[in-house]
Amino acid sequence: MDETYKTKYALHEAIREGQTSKALALLSTNPNLSTLSDPDSRLPIHWAVSFDRAAVIETLVQQRNFDADAVDGSNWTPLMMACSRPEPSLQTIHLLLSKSADPNCQTTGGQTAMHFAASKAHLDVARALLAAKGSARIRDKRGQLPVHRAAAVGSVPMIKLLLGEGKSPVNAADSDGWTPLHHAVSEGHGDAALVLLLAGAEFEKEDKEGKRALELAPDAKTRRFIVQAAEREGIDLE
Structure with missing residues (x-):
């Protein structure tokens, strides 16, 4: 990184390096x-x-010209970045939302802050977004809803939250024809698959290759767990 860059973007550099006093002094000046x-x-x-x-x-x-929905080169807003952190700050998220950050803005890939919250299983973040009128029904460029992401990571609490009160459809298919159930089963998340089945997931629904979700189970043990758990709930998958 050359000196010209460091001089021109001194504030950016100070923030990245954790030099808070310097960053605040630059802003004050x-x-x-x-x-x-x-x-x-x-x-x-x-x-x-x-x-x-x-x-x-x-x-x-x-700052007078602060724009809560300012985007970077990939159309990421500050709110999206806050929601995608490994350990998100709810204080920052609530602050951005209080400054009218739009929870439904989309990246160039079509993802919203809710997609990132679902992918990281950040339940409190998702709740904050929903409270701020964040939608669980926006699809990304792959046709995926946040619930597809939640199913793929096997987050039962997130799945329940996104499906609750009709916020998200349980049988929506993405661009590959995969429903949340396909994603949960393929990743070996038996508990998540059961929650989806109890919520009305159509286990006979086929993807674009003609495969049902149960056919995507990574091993016989996972398949057996899902079949037996569903059977105990009165759902016959075979």
């Missing part, structure tokens, strides 16, 4: 730095959220 995009089209708020620099985030959202 020149508030317009908050609207400066780097070569990746990222604003200081994108980096601050990515690295969870709470003090810097608090200052940036108070």
